[in-house]
Amino acid sequence: MSEDVEMVEVIIREIRKAAEEEIKRILSEAEKEAKRIVEEAKVKAKELREEKIRQLLHEHRSKIEREYAPKRLEIKRSYIKNKYEKLLSYFNEILSEVSKDIRNNKEEYTEFLKNVMEKAFTSIKSDVIVVHPCKGETTLVKEIIEPYVKSNPSLKGKSYAIGEEIDCDGGLFFESKDKREYYNGTMKAKITEIRETLLPVIAEKLLSDL
Template sequence: MSLDTVVEDIRDEARTRAEEIRAEGEQRAEQIIEEAEADAEEVEADAEAEVERTIEQEREQALSSAKLEAKQARLEARRELLQDVYDDVESEIAALEGERREALTRTLLSAAAPEFEGADSARVRGREEDADLLEMICEDHDGFEVGEPVDCLGGVVVESEGSRVRVNNTFDSVLEEVWEDNLREISERLFEER
């Protein structure tokens, strides 16, 4: 075997080995590229899923916020309507006249009178416009006299200094009590919530 043959064998072996290394390198490079592409696809899918979750969450929050705003607007409209009804009732009560006003005022004073049995005197106060009516009604009750007017729709406030008793039987207080006791029913009738 000559030196040239040995050199050629070594070269062939080196070329074969180089070819094997290059093939292994290409195979490894392809494997790395495939893994990188798979990782990139996974990262992209995760990112898309996260974006979808974020969009859904923001949509739910916006929907929830819109529902809350609508509910608040509905409640505010109901409050305003209930206040309008209350104001209308107050106006109707303030406008009561004649026998109806007298009968109601007498009833309210008679309801308060038992609280002042045994008292030497009681002061009956009411709306300034009802002063003459109160004078007339007080004549039916011993020791009752008309006092300074109070700001109210009508009815009476009866006080006794001796016993420090005060009974508020004004139209306002009766309306407030009736309103509070029947607010649910009033609301149901106005808004048909049955």
């Protein structure tokens, strides 16, 4: 009988021991799981805070961009306008200096006059062309035009007459006898052509640099 009691007690102790170990294991796993959940919650909370901060920064930046976009555009336009005006002024100064240098150099000015003569005689279809020199340049034009016409076979059948002098800063003005055709070969007209050709290129360059 006593042996049976002892056996029962041993069994009870073993069961109790196993139960205690299982409880410890369960508690340990529960503690680990609780820590994991807490850590995940911390990470999630941090991510939510960071996302909220990013969202607030994005909203703030978008608001600033909306408010200052018109001002930024105005500043950009003002910048382009100022830079364009400075370049235009500088460009005009260069053209003015070049035209003065050409007029002050007889050889270069003679070549310029021959060049506009060629373009005028080619573009005007009339057989008789009236040539108007700038004031004070009739003698020079006569010295150039007669040998030029005689030495140019493509002008065969063309004739010319020296018309009244006009108020201009170099070059020549050509027109047909019936005044239906004309060619503006004055220095001012040539400068205008150059300006109209190059200024769009300059403007495009300014815009592309922004």
